[in-house]
Each structure stands twice: as C-alpha cells, then as structure tokens.
Amino acid sequence: MNPFGLATLIVAMTACSGTTAATPTVAVTSTSVAVATSTTTAEMVTECPPAPYQLSFLPAGIGEGTLDPETLEPDVWTSVAGSNTTFFPRDDGSAAVALIRGTLPAVDWPGEKGEASIDGTRAAVGPHRDGTWVAGWFEAPGERCDLYTMVFYPPWSPADVEQVLTGMNRVGG
Numbered sequence: 001m002n003p004f005g006l007a008t009l010i011v012a013m014t015a016c017s018g019t020t021a022a023t024p025t026v027a028v029t030s031t032s033v034a035v036a037t038s039t040t041t042a043e044m045v046t047e048c049p050p051a052p053y054q055l056s057f058l059p060a061g062i063g064e065g066t067l068d069p070e071t072l073e074p075d076v077w078t079s080v081a082g083s084n085t086t087f088f089p090r091d092d093g094s095a096a097v098a099l100i101r102g103t104l105p106a107v108d109w110p111g112e113k114g115e116a117s118i119d120g121t122r123a124a125v126g127p128h129r130d131g132t133w134v135a136g137w138f139e140a141p142g143e144r145c146d147l148y149t150m151v152f153y154p155p156w157s158p159a160d161v162e163q164v165l166t167g168m169n170r171v172g173g
Helices: 003-017 158-166
Strands: 053-055 084-089 095-101 114-118 121-127 133-138 147-152 168-170
Touching: 053 095, 114 133, 114 158, 121 158, 133 158, 147 158, 158 168
Parallel strands: none
Antiparallel strands: 053 168, 084 095, 095 147, 114 121, 121 133, 133 147
C-alpha cells in the first residue's frame, strides 16, 4: 500500500471511530527526471491525384451505372487520409471496383496470394475474408502517391479479376 493510501485509511478510521487521533506524518519524496523533448509540426496530408490507369476490360454490367461516392460508407480499403479513390459501379448502382491511389492494401492477406502484372508492374493479388479480391502494388520511387490498391467488391470470379488487372494501362502521371 502506498503512503497516501495509509494516510487516507487512518483518517477514515479516525473519522468513523469518533475519537481523536494524532495526525499521521507522511514523508513524500519527489524525483526529477530529465526528459528530452522535440517539437514537430504536423503537415497537412495532401490528396493524391486520381490513379493514372485506364481499364480496358470490365465484365458486362460493370462501369455502366451511376454511383454517387458521397453515399458510400468508407471501409478499411477506401478510408485512408490523402488517398484518391475512383469507383466503378455495377449497373444496379453498387460499387464493383475501387481503384485507390495513395495507399497499399490496409490489411494483409490471410491466405495465399498470387502475383499479377499491371502494365509491367508486379502486383500481389488475392481474396480476403470479407469477400473482396484485392490487388496491391507500388511504383518507383515509392512515394505515398506511388502506392496503389484495387478492390473488387463481391461477386467476382478469379478469371475476371485477372483479366481486369492484366488489361490495365498506365496513361499519364
């Protein structure tokens, strides 16, 4: 028990007993520790520009509908500050694909993953427990806006995921 707890206990017991007791004396020791301090300034995270890729293949019914990104709930994939997400809708208005610039996949693959080539760049790709298929890659020099994630919201067949990825072409910056 620390000295302050003992003093509190004695005072409480004295108050309850109705008798007068001597006030306990408690010695308090203070120690000074030198701590190194540093000052940092927080930089505002700037948003990356849209991903410079063109998708030459999308399965039927994808990329045809309209989608209001403001109505989508950010998820583990699309909620990274400073990233820029381009959504490709299904014809029913739901999200089919999210192409995200400025982040690698937010969670690691729980199982096996494969490799794909995205316009000559190696990418890791695989299914996740949440039902999505995800690809992640980076380009030199590897700055934040050189990191990419592509999320395929269910349902997707592995063959269609592969065809979309291999049919991507880098266009511009």
